[in-house]
Amino acid sequence: xxxxxxDYSHKRYNILTGEWVLVSPHRAKRPWQGQxxxxxxxxxxxxxxxxYLCAGNTRINGEINPNYEDVFVFTNDFAALQTDSKxxxxxxGLLLAQSEQGICKVICFSPDHSxxxxxxxxxxxxxxxxxxxxxxxxxxxxxxxxYVQIFENKGAVMGCSNPHPHxxxxxxxxxxxxxxxxxxxxxxxxxxxKSSLLGDYIKQELSKNERIIFENEAxxxxxxxxxxxPFEAMIVPKRHQSNILELKDNESLLFAEAISVLTKVYDRLxxxxxxxxxxxxxxxxxxxxxxxWHWHMSFYPPLLRSASVKKFxxxxxxxxxxxxxxxxxxxxxxxxxxx
Amino acid sequence: xxxxxxDYSHKRYNILTGEWVLVSPHRAKRPWQGQxxxxxxxxxxxxxxxxYLCAGNTRINGEINPNYEDVFVFTNDFAALQTDSKxxxxxxGLLLAQSEQGICKVICFSPDHSxxxxxxxxxxxxxxxxxxxxxxxxxxxxxxxxYVQIFENKGAVMGCSNPHPHxxxxxxxxxxxxxxxxxxxxxxxxxxxKSSLLGDYIKQELSKNERIIFENEAxxxxxxxxxxxPFEAMIVPKRHQSNILELKDNESLLFAEAISVLTKVYDRLxxxxxxxxxxxxxxxxxxxxxxxWHWHMSFYPPLLRSASVKKFxxxxxxxxxxxxxxxxxxxxxxxxxxx
Ligand SMILES: O=P(O)(O)O[C@H]1O[C@H](CO)[C@@H](O)[C@H](O)[C@H]1O
Ligand SMILES: O=P(O)(O)O[C@H]1O[C@H](CO)[C@@H](O)[C@H](O)[C@H]1O
Numbered sequence: 198x199x200x201x202x203x204d205y206s207h208k209r210y211n212i213l214t215g216e217w218v219l220v221s222p223h224r225a226k227r228p229w230q231g232q233x234x235x236x237x238x239x240x241x242x243x244x245x246x247x248x249y250l251c252a253g254n255t256r257i258n259g260e261i262n263p264n265y266e267d268v269f270v271f272t273n274d275f276a277a278l279q280t281d282s283k284x285x286x287x288x289x290g291l292l293l294a295q296s297e298q299g300i301c302k303v304i305c306f307s308p309d310h311s312x313x314x315x316x317x318x319x320x321x322x323x324x325x326x327x328x329x330x331x332x333x334x335x336x337x338x339x340x341x342x343x344y345v346q347i348f349e350n351k352g353a354v355m356g357c358s359n360p361h362p363h364x365x366x367x368x369x370x371x372x373x374x375x376x377x378x379x380x381x382x383x384x385x386x387x388x389x390x391k392s393s394l395l396g397d398y399i400k401q402e403l404s405k406n407e408r409i410i411f412e413n414e415a416x417x418x419x420x421x422x423x424x425x426x427p428f429e430a431m432i433v434p435k436r437h438q439s440n441i442l443e444l445k446d447n448e449s450l451l452f453a454e455a456i457s458v459l460t461k462v463y464d465r466l467x468x469x470x471x472x473x474x475x476x477x478x479x480x481x482x483x484x485x486x487x488x489x490w491h492w493h494m495s496f497y498p499p500l501l502r503s504a505s506v507k508k509f510x511x512x513x514x515x516x517x518x519x520x521x522x523x524x525x526x527x528x529x530x531x532x533x534x535x536x
Numbered sequence: 537x538x539x540x541x542x543d544y545s546h547k548r549y550n551i552l553t554g555e556w557v558l559v560s561p562h563r564a565k566r567p568w569q570g571q572x573x574x575x576x577x578x579x580x581x582x583x584x585x586x587x588y589l590c591a592g593n594t595r596i597n598g599e600i601n602p603n604y605e606d607v608f609v610f611t612n613d614f615a616a617l618q619t620d621s622k623x624x625x626x627x628x629g630l631l632l633a634q635s636e637q638g639i640c641k642v643i644c645f646s647p648d649h650s651x652x653x654x655x656x657x658x659x660x661x662x663x664x665x666x667x668x669x670x671x672x673x674x675x676x677x678x679x680x681x682x683y684v685q686i687f688e689n690k691g692a693v694m695g696c697s698n699p700h701p702h703x704x705x706x707x708x709x710x711x712x713x714x715x716x717x718x719x720x721x722x723x724x725x726x727x728x729x730k731s732s733l734l735g736d737y738i739k740q741e742l743s744k745n746e747r748i749i750f751e752n753e754a755x756x757x758x759x760x761x762x763x764x765x766p767f768e769a770m771i772v773p774k775r776h777q778s779n780i781l782e783l784k785d786n787e788s789l790l791f792a793e794a795i796s797v798l799t800k801v802y803d804r805l806x807x808x809x810x811x812x813x814x815x816x817x818x819x820x821x822x823x824x825x826x827x828x829w830h831w832h833m834s835f836y837p838p839l840l841r842s843a844s845v846k847k848f849x850x851x852x853x854x855x856x857x858x859x860x861x862x863x864x865x866x867x868x869x870x871x872x873x874x875x
Contacts, residue, residue, distance in 0.1 A: 365852070476854065513687060
């Protein structure tokens with residue numbers, strides 16, 4: 198391993214977005230005198246009569262949830278994107294705006310209010326994967342939808358307003374910023390090398406074995422070289438697949454296993470239900486040739502040193518570049534030990 | 537005013553970065569059931585014996601602060617960037633890293649531990665501006681330094697670990713991501729139009745008067761059309777200046793007045809010491825022709841509805857694009873009313 202990367206300030210390049218992260222390894226030693234997060238290790242009931250995501254309960258708009266048994270998907274009652282919203286455009290000197298249409302859905306991972314993905318069996322998580330595939334497929338067929346963003350905000354510190362295990366699916370007409378960057382960088386590489394950027398990247402990572410947390414037959418779980426969040430991780434399919442519909446044979450179960458291993462390790466790290474935002478980046482559904490896309494799932498967890506001390510992405514990070522203290526390699530070793 | 541922008545989901549283009557923000561005006565009505573921030577309205581003493589930024593106190597590294605009377609600048613005891621750090625480079629297949637050198641300083645705005653910029657007189661704030669000019673000038677002369685980022689993290693919710701009024705100055709060899717984007721977009725416009733992008737933008741904003749919070753002879757305080765944070769604002773000099781050294785005559789006092797007006801309004805909005813990260817983006821100190829730069833100061837405050845409810849930039853925002861509910865125009869009106 199290059200020890201300079203563990204000893205001196207440097208920046209690392211994100212091959213997917215073209216942006217840099219500033220790494221200051223020596224700074225991991227500074228004392229923390231700032232805000233501590235509230236740690237909630239409350240045990241939740243399996244069914245909470247006041248939870249608007251639990252089976253059989255009534256939602257804010259008056260609809261009653263079915264008595265679902267595994268996964269339940271519905272359209273967000275306060276959707277940020279709608280299909281019946283007006284089509285318009287503003288091009289007025291230096292003011293530029295474009296209407297955006299879309300569909301926002303909520304996906305409940307389990308009827309069990311007390312669980313998180315980390316508490317679920319791979320076979321149960323696989324049902325969530327199947328539901329994501331159904332949604333992606335249906336949305337892909339909708340002419341209005343050119344991109345589908347599947348994500349989860351877990352934990353109050355990540356803005357999650359309900360602890361019931363759930364994620365969201367926001368789909369829309371145009372490509373969001375982050376997707377656009379990854380689209381361009383993957384396309385440029387694919388055109389030049391006739392192979393998948395992420396595919397080649399994980400081959401290199403597997404041969405180095407410095408940032409690999411876990412692997413099975415079909416997936417690699419690693420801390421990317423350019424990770425921004427202290428314990429950021431990425432799940433990448435070994436086979437080049439542009440979207441989750443291309444999972445075949447037992448790959449959906451192996452994907453579920455990778456999610457299970459990572460989320461369990463996360464919970465063990467600080468002995469708390471680990472907060473994060475996770476998301477799947479995959480091929481747009483814009484009808485174009487998207488074979489340059491190699492889909493992947495990323496986890497951005499904010500905790501830094503304990504269940505109550507998080508990394509703040511503030512001043513320098515907002516105006517300059519993201520910055521981290523603990524290196525990707527050290528983070529990976531800490532996570533790997535906990536499997 | 538275009539009412540579509542107040543009624544339907546749309547995206548707005550940031551002319552400085554080339555990125556988009558998703559705006560969902562109808563969503564401002566949804567109820568909040570998530571995390572509330574702790575509100576601390578504690579009255580602080582003018583001098584806190586345990587504060588490492590107060591005059592005469594001893595810092596963690598054993599150094600004693602002078603009995604400073606207005607502004608005090610020192611090198612960060614836990615600097616993320618250092619000048620004596622090793623120069624190296626990694627170019628290994630798809631792994632790309634580059635050592636980064638720099639200087640991180642802390643700037644105390646006042647010896648008075650109980651104050652914030654909002655409590656200071658414009659004449660006191662002007663001394664902070666003068667100190668920033670001195671630092672920018674000195675750092676610009678350093679061959680190692682090609683960019684100087686001045687910023688403030690205010691409030692525990694913005695990762696500020698000490699309530700003593702202070703900011704930071706991180707300077708470094710390469711251009712951070714955000715600066716690089718603004719550099720490219722300003723340059724392209726300047727080359728094409730032979731005028732300043734931001735200069736032309738504020739002319740348009742002044743003539744429309746829909747997003748202007750305040751103006752004086754030399755400065756405009758506005759909510760930019762593409763604002764991301766609920767009450768984001770920007771202070772822009774009316775005269776085309778590429779960095780803060782170009783302030784002349786009474787402009788430094790007028791800049792201080794603009795800061796004073798904005799921070800006071802912020803405090804009134806939710807009747808709390810308003811948290812934010814602020815930063816000055818200005819010309820790099822790389823010895824190149826930077827006349828395309830028009831410096832400006834931005835404020836990114838997280839609070840959304842009250843002193844305890846903030847906007848979370850999480851799942852969709854991290855994987856897609858920033859998203860906001862309340863529009864820039866409504867935010868501007870709320871702030872303007874409080875002057
Ligand atoms: O240097 P400080 O104030 O201790 O640290 C704060 O500001 C830094 C620069 O924005 C961030 O990297 C830290 O996460 C934050 O806690
Ligand atoms: O839709 P929710 O879960 O109420 O809201 C949460 O996730 C959204 C999508 O990342 C964010 O825009 C909100 O700020 C956050 O609180």
